[in-house]
Amino acid sequence: MSAPDPGEQALLVVIDPVARRVDGESVRIARDVLRGGAATKICLPEGPEEVERALARRGRRRPVVIGDDRALLHVVTVLHRRRELADVPVSVVPVGPLPAVSVARRLGVPLGPVAAARAVLDGLERPLDVLVDDSGGVVLGGLWIPGGGDGPDASAGSPVPAGPNGSAEAAEGGAEAGDPAAAGSGPGCAGAEGVPGGSGEGHQPWWSPAARTARSALTLLTGPAAAGRVPVPGCTRLRIEADGVLITDLDRPVTRVSLDAAGEGLAELAVHTHDADVPLRSRARRVTVSGPAFRYRADNVPAGPVRRRTWTAAPGGWRLTLPRV
Numbered sequence: 001m002s003a004p005d006p007g008e009q010a011l012l013v014v015i016d017p018v019a020r021r022v023d024g025e026s027v028r029i030a031r032d033v034l035r036g037g038a039a040t041k042i043c044l045p046e047g048p049e050e051v052e053r054a055l056a057r058r059g060r061r062r063p064v065v066i067g068d069d070r071a072l073l074h075v076v077t078v079l080h081r082r083r084e085l086a087d088v089p090v091s092v093v094p095v096g097p098l099p100a101v102s103v104a105r106r107l108g109v110p111l112g113p114v115a116a117a118r119a120v121l122d123g124l125e126r127p128l129d130v131l132v133d134d135s136g137g138v139v140l141g142g143l144w145i146p147g148g149g150d151g152p153d154a155s156a157g158s159p160v161p162a163g164p165n166g167s168a169e170a171a172e173g174g175a176e177a178g179d180p181a182a183a184g185s186g187p188g189c190a191g192a193e194g195v196p197g198g199s200g201e202g203h204q205p206w207w208s209p210a211a212r213t214a215r216s217a218l219t220l221l222t223g224p225a226a227a228g229r230v231p232v233p234g235c236t237r238l239r240i241e242a243d244g245v246l247i248t249d250l251d252r253p254v255t256r257v258s259l260d261a262a263g264e265g266l267a268e269l270a271v272h273t274h275d276a277d278v279p280l281r282s283r284a285r286r287v288t289v290s291g292p293a294f295r296y297r298a299d300n301v302p303a304g305p306v307r308r309r310t311w312t313a314a315p316g317g318w319r320l321t322l323p324r325v
Contacts, residue, residue, distance in 0.1 A: 009038035009121065011091075012058040014075060016067025017046055019095035026113040030066050030093040033117035052078050062089055064120055068096035069103040073140065073299055076130075076318060080138050085130075086314075091120040091321040103141040103299045108322050119323040129261040130317035133298075134310045140318075142260035143298040143311070145289065146236050235274050238291040242269055242284035250291055257296075259287055265315030286312045 013034055019027050034040050041061060043054040055063060055078050063079070065072045072092045079085040092109055093116040094101035101111060107128070110116045131139035235253035239246070248254060253274040262268035262283055269287050271280040289296075293305035 010059075010061045011038050011040045011064050011120070012043060012054060012061040013040050013064045013066060014043045014045065014051060014054060014071070016065065016071035016095070017044075019067040019071070020044070022097075023095050026095045027066055030095070030113040030117040033114060034064065034093075034120060037118075037121040048074060051075065055079065055082070062091065064091040064093065066093045066095055068094065068100040069299055070100070070301060072104060073138065073301065076140065077136070077138050079318075080132070081136055085138075085318045086316065089125040089319040089321055091123075093117050093120065099300065106141050107320060109320075110323060115323070120321055123321045123323050125319045126322050127316035127319050129263055129265060130314050131259065131261055131267060131311045132314050132317065133312075137298065137303070138318075139259075139261070139298045139311065141299045142258060143296055144259070145238070145254075145257040145294055145296040236291070236294055238289055238294060240269075240271055241288045242282045243286055245282075245284075247271055247280055247282060248273060257289065259311060261313055265313050267311060267313040284313075286310060 011034060013031065015027055015031070031040075031042065041058075043050070045051045045054065051074060055075065063075055065075050072090075076085060076090060079088055079090070092104055093113055094104040094109055094111050095113065098105070098111075105111055110119055128140075131143070133139070235255055237250045237253050238248070238257065239250055240248050240254075240257065247269070248271055254271055255274055256270075256272040258270045260268045266283045266285060267287055269280075269282045269284060271282075273280065288308070288310040290308040293307050295302060295304035296306075296309070297303070
């Protein structure tokens, strides 16, 4: 890990429009802390094209995201498609309710605006593995299939309260809930509507403030955490291969598949089958899932339906600024 040079700190601060509306006070605090410690250029995008233009014209400025996981993922994806992700350290100040910033928390980023902003200025750049799929997508935390509310960040605890201004700071340590709306369709295969590789009917882009705010509210009110238990997903018939080795085929229904970056350039695969109590586990550099159209959630973002997707672990694929230990 390496520390940013204080004498050369120049930041491009991308402030997500949803963060500005949901918790303007946390945004103001984070912005003031960053301005006090480095030369900053503020970007107030209203859409993805403005973010992409700002990143393309940033020069030597280090990108800093003030916003939720989706805003962070968009910046990371843009840098990945520009082939700059491994060389450009990224920083984030999480702003939003906890389900919307659970990836940042899982990665070790403080949820408070002051602590997170100080980590941007004084923290260390840590190389992290990343999962890259064959459509150009990037997974920072983990993914699971089917795309219901039973993923790695879901919990059977109480609903997660937001902070006084809609942020997750006051709720740190609570449970993260998934979105039940993207769950599989019960026994058999997940819903097969839509075009393979498409985003699915009703999917809203990350920059749609109303859609994201409504989704967060729905998650808090109706997710599995609110119900006090995690629902059992239906079965999905999938063919899963890890580095070319067949893990399970279509004739063995699965209830859940999870995939995480395990470090050392490998992905950790866990396949929960309908007929076994213990999941099938494997570590591999490349994992391919295929079968009837299925949905999945990557970093708590629903995706699909698709009929085939391959994820490849990229060792040290990106660098995140984290607090000093």
